Structure formats: C-alpha cells, structure tokens
Amino acid sequence: MLPEEPAILAIRHAVRAWMEKRPGPVAVALSGGADSLALTAAVVAEAPQVVALVVDHGLQTGSADVATRAAQQATAFGCADATVLTVSVGTAGGMEAAARRARYDALDQARGDRAVLIAHTLDDQAETVLLGLSRGSGPRSIAGMSPWDEPWGRPLLDVRRSVTRQACVELGVVPFEDPHNSDAAFSRVRLRHEVLPLLEDVLGGGVAQALGRTAAQVREDSQVLDALAVELLDSATVGDELTVTALTGVAPALRRRTLRAWLLVRGAKGLSDRQLRLVDDLIGDWRGQGGVAVSGAPTGARLVVGRRRGRLAAELEWSLPTGSTENP
Incomplete structure (x- = not known):
C-alpha cells in the first residue's frame, strides 16, 4: 500500500x-x-x-x-x-x-x-x-x-x-x-x-x-492543421507527384505542412525550415527556378524536388563515379 x-x-x-x-x-x-x-x-x-x-x-x-x-x-x-x-x-x-x-x-x-x-x-x-x-x-x-x-x-x-x-x-x-x-x-x-x-x-x-499551456495550445492547433494537410495531400497527389494547381492559393502554413507530409513519404528526413520554404517557393513564388535538394538521400545521391508540367516531383539524383556515364 x-x-x-x-x-x-x-x-x-x-x-x-x-x-x-x-x-x-x-x-x-x-x-x-x-x-x-x-x-x-x-x-x-x-x-x-x-x-x-x-x-x-x-x-x-x-x-x-x-x-x-x-x-x-x-x-x-x-x-x-x-x-x-x-x-x-x-x-x-x-x-x-x-x-x-x-x-x-x-x-x-x-x-x-x-x-x-x-x-x-x-x-x-x-x-x-x-x-x-x-x-x-x-x-x-x-x-x-x-x-x-x-x-x-x-x-x-x-x-x-x-x-x-x-x-x-x-x-x-x-x-x-x-x-x-x-x-x-x-x-x-x-x-x-x-x-x-x-x-x-x-x-x-x-x-x-x-x-x-502554450505547448498544449500550439499542439491542439497543429493537430487541426495536420489533419487538413492530410486531406489536401490526398486531393493533390497524382501517383508520386503533386499537382501545383491543387496547392496554389492555399495558405502557406497549410501548404508547407502538406509539402512536408509528402516529402516525408518520399524519403526526406530532418527537413529544415529553409528547405521547406524553398520547396514551397516552387508553388508560391514560382519564377522558373531549378530544383531544391532536401535532406534524406542515401550516400552518393541527392533528393531533389523540381517542378515540371504543373507538378512537383521528388527524385534521387545520383553522383556519377569517375569515368562513368550512366546512373546506377
């Protein structure tokens, strides 16, 4: 007792x-x-x-x-x-x-x-x-x-x-x-x-x-936004890619959560705020810029997010060994 x-x-x-x-x-x-x-x-x-x-x-x-x-x-x-x-x-x-x-x-x-x-x-x-x-x-x-x-x-x-x-x-x-x-x-x-x-x-x-109390309040708000992000991700996904039009006009806070969820599924790890914002710029501030490398690729590769034909794709880009002309 x-x-x-x-x-x-x-x-x-x-x-x-x-x-x-x-x-x-x-x-x-x-x-x-x-x-x-x-x-x-x-x-x-x-x-x-x-x-x-x-x-x-x-x-x-x-x-x-x-x-x-x-x-x-x-x-x-x-x-x-x-x-x-x-x-x-x-x-x-x-x-x-x-x-x-x-x-x-x-x-x-x-x-x-x-x-x-x-x-x-x-x-x-x-x-x-x-x-x-x-x-x-x-x-x-x-x-x-x-x-x-x-x-x-x-x-x-x-x-x-x-x-x-x-x-x-x-x-x-x-x-x-x-x-x-x-x-x-x-x-x-x-x-x-x-x-x-x-x-x-x-x-x-x-x-x-x-x-x-602050932590509890932020956690409750985040749970709501995360749930909305899951719904948005489902509607924006086509195969392994995201449709840009489905995310254009969406509030940046919700859009970045959606992008984060998508990137985690695609193998990203340890995403920084800077990386996520650069990926978000491919939608919210599109100027024809190149791809964005994010964390999580295996050794010898980069996980790169790029925009093409109205969609975002995340793909591995492998470093070529000296003298090689083909991707592994």
Missing part, C-alpha cells in the same frame, strides 16, 4: 486520468531517478501487471549497479517484472542525442504490445519549449511533448519535478542523482538551473505552467 500523502496522491491522480483515456497494458521506463521512481510506484497502484524497463546506457562507472537497484526497487513496488536493457551508445549527433536514440530503440524492442510510460514532468516540458523557441524550430518544437505519442505515454506533463521528489520522500526511497543532470555542458541543464529560475524570478512565477 502506498502512503496517503499529498505528492504521491497527486501523481496517482495524474496516472489515473491518463489511463482512463488510454486503457491497456503498460510498461514504465525506469531510470532510478526521482521522476521515474515516483511514476513507477503510482502506475503499480493504478494498473495491473506493470512491467518496468530499465535502460543501462553504460556511460558512467557503476551504471550497471544503478540499473540493478532500480529494477529491484520496481519489484519492491509490485511490478510484475523488471528488465534491465543494456545498450551501446553511439556518437552521431552528440552523446545526448545518441543516448536518447539508443534508449528509445531498446524500449521499443522490449515493450511488446505495451504502451511505455515515461516520467517527463511539467519542468521537462517547459525546458523543451524554451529550447524550441531558441532554435526557431517552429510550432512542432514549441508544441513540446505530447501526453500520448504512440507507443509513448507521458502522464506527468502537468506535474512539477518538486512533486516527484517529494513523493520519493513520502515513499521512503532514495533516488539516483544522475551527474549529467547537473553538468552545465548541456544546454538543458543550464535552462533548468539558471534560465528557468531567473524567468520565474523576473516574471513573478508561473513560467513553467505558462509554457506548458
């Missing part, structure tokens, strides 16, 4: 509200930190046959011991099973990004048919929105994290980090303190310990909540 204390009750209520909308088997991503420990305890109290998945990134001395203790704590909470997943973290995109990819890949492979609940809090959401704003990444980034992004669930996006820490006190457990979470070499850490506290002081508090 969990203690009837304010913090753990608040987390249980958040988990219960999430599960009422999305019933079904769940696993919990457990790191051993305060957020995930509090979430695990609450989920065990609210759902049957909970499985804990503990990822050992192997990036710190003693990480295997930390993972083992986390798995043992999960079992003590009442999890039906607790599995340690040992991963190998690469270097592409920096350590933080590489660790995230390795973690999510391992969780996805181990979850079976279960949703995976992740202990992102309101503070994490506020940091994500600020990072998106600073990078000029557009509404998708400002929209932050979604409570449900299949198969990932985030029941604690309205819960402050201080509540999860207090819940651990109420539970009588000592969370693992990841040294990376206090390393000022990471932008997110400086946002957490320097920028957000300063904003809270300057603006009189409530900044994290305001950023969380």
